[in-house]
Amino acid sequence: MLRTGLVLGLLALVGPFAIDMYLPALPRIAEDFGTSETAVQMTLTGYFIAFGLAQMIYGPMADRYGRRLPILLGLAVFTLGSLGATLAGSVESLVAWRAFQGLGGAALMVVPRAIVRDMYTGPEATKLMAMIMLVIAVSPMLAPLAGSGVIAVSGWRMVFAVLCVLAVLALILTVTLQPETLPAERRTPISPRALLHGSAHLLRDGGFMGLTLIGGFGMASFFVFIASAPFVYVTQFGLTPTGFSIAFAVNAIGFFTASQMAGYLGEKLGMRRLVRFGIFGFSGFALALLGAALAGQATLIAIAVLLFLANACLGVVIPTTMVLALDDHGEHAGLASSLGGTLQMLAGGLMIALAGPFFDGTALPMIGAIALCAVIALCLTLAMLPGRIEAVQGS
Template identity: 65%
Template sequence: MVRLALILGLLSAVGPFAIDMYLPALPAIAADLGTTEAGVQLTLTAYFIAFGVAQLFYGPLADAAGRKLPLLLGLGIFAAGSVGAASAGTIEVLAAWRFVQGLGGAALMVVPRAVIRDRYTGTEATRLMAMIMLVISISPMLAPLAGSGVIALAGWRWIFYALLLAGGLSILLLTFGLPETLARESRQTPRLAPMLAGARRLLTDPMFMGLTFVGGFGMASFFVFIASASFVYTQQFGLTPTGFSIAFAINAIGFFGASQVAAPLGARIGIGRLVRIGVSGFATATVLLAAVTLGGLASLPVVVGGLLVANAFMGLVIPTTMVLALEDHGDIAGLASSLGGTLQMLAGGMMITLTGPFFDGTATPMLLAIAICGLLAAGLCWTVLRPVRDPARA
């Protein structure tokens, strides 16, 4: 399990790395390309939307052609997008190439989930997902620092050449390190009618939809933070790109640290109960942080510490909702993973689009938007997911 987690974690980290390494450069990109904060956030929204929509394609392809081919295809597209983004001369062109990057990076999100479902279910799947989260945690902890170093040495465009190198190394890792996990006799020819039937089954399953959007609003809160944190930390609190990278890493520690205890806690108290505890804690922490901010007490330690706590609760939610959402849909795990991922990424992109016009480089709009995500996740959890089944106890 450890070897599989390491490989899947490194592959899955490429997509987040393309976001996190890029964050310290957002103010510099805005200045270099003559755009606003909202304009440069468009490049993130384009990536998120492509990252979400493309999963609808990779899921069925993974069910039909196996798990390795979609991963190789996605990495090739990601590499092409990286080359284009490095040479972009306007914010619109950069957004377009980031869209291409997202189209490729989507494969690295949806297919590893299906690989997990090929091998494990229930608590074991949660444990493997948590191990993968641990590997992915190198991204928010090291990627912004790496991006700051690249900016200092060569400028923001070289960030995309570094991502091109990461894509090439991932192709080698995939080719020589990951075995095919979907047997030929289990593969399903992609036909429109079965796909529509599977999608209808998922979209009308309140448990699948509820779990997907509980996790989706949790992820949306992190997307809001990603889109605005570099401006908040550098403009309101006066941090350098390196200082921002350190603060960002601290905020991420809570999420990835908590994700490592999700599996043993789920086995002990039940995965469904763990989801409800995590969502309730996340909503409470984000609302309190927003209230403190409105009261004029949003110092840098308060913001960083409050987000550390909130993200820790979210770390209990994301891996468990992913596992539970796929639990009853093993026969269409690829489609379920892709549809769930698409809905979650669209929720995140939509939240950035709706709240972007209110961002002004201060913490207040960012923290209010995050609190809204917490309240939406909590409301959905306590109205839809009360009868959630715990596979560890079933």
């Protein structure tokens, strides 16, 4: 399990690095192109939306052709997108090439989830998913620091050149270390009718939709923070790119530490009960932060501490909801993984777009959007999961 977790985690790391590594450059990109902060945030929105929609392609492809081919194709597309972003001459061009990156990076999110489902279920799958999350958690801690170093030496365009190199390394890793986990006899043909039928079945499944959207709005709070924090920390609190990178990394520590306890806590408490407890904690800390902001007490320390605690709660929610959403759909793990990933990424892109018009460079709009994500996740938990949680509280 250790080797599988490391390989899948390193593959899944490419997508988050494409987000986190260039965050310190967002204010400089706005300055270089002579455009607004909201326009530059569209480079993230475009990435997230393309990333989400493309999962509907890679999931069925993974069920039909196996797990390795979609990964290789996604890495090729991601590499081309990174090259285009390196040479972008306008913010509109950068948005387009970032979306192209997202089209490739999606494979590296959806296919590893399906591989986990091929190999394990239940708490064992949660442990492997948490191990993957541990590797991914390196991204928000190291990628912004690496990006600020690259930017200081060579400018923001070199960040995308580095991402090209990272994609090539991931390609080599896939070819040499990742075996195929879906044998030919278990593969299913691709047909529009089957996809529509399978998607409709999943969309009508209350447990699948509830777990997917609960995790999705938890992830959406990350996306809002990612899109807003570079400007808030630099503009309102006066941090340097390196200072921002350190502050950003602190917020990730709570998530990755808690995620490593998800499998153990799932065995002790029941996995669905764990989701409920985690969402209660996340919403409580997010609303406390909103209260502090409305009272004019949202200092840098207060934001860092309360987001640390909120993200720690999400650390047990997100890997657990990913596993539970797929548990009853092993025969269509690729489609279920891709549809779940699409819904989650669209939720993130939607929240960024909704928060954009209110963004003014201060912390309050960012905190308000995060609190809104928490309230939606809490309402979904109360409305869609209580019966299932209590019926299977030992599971």
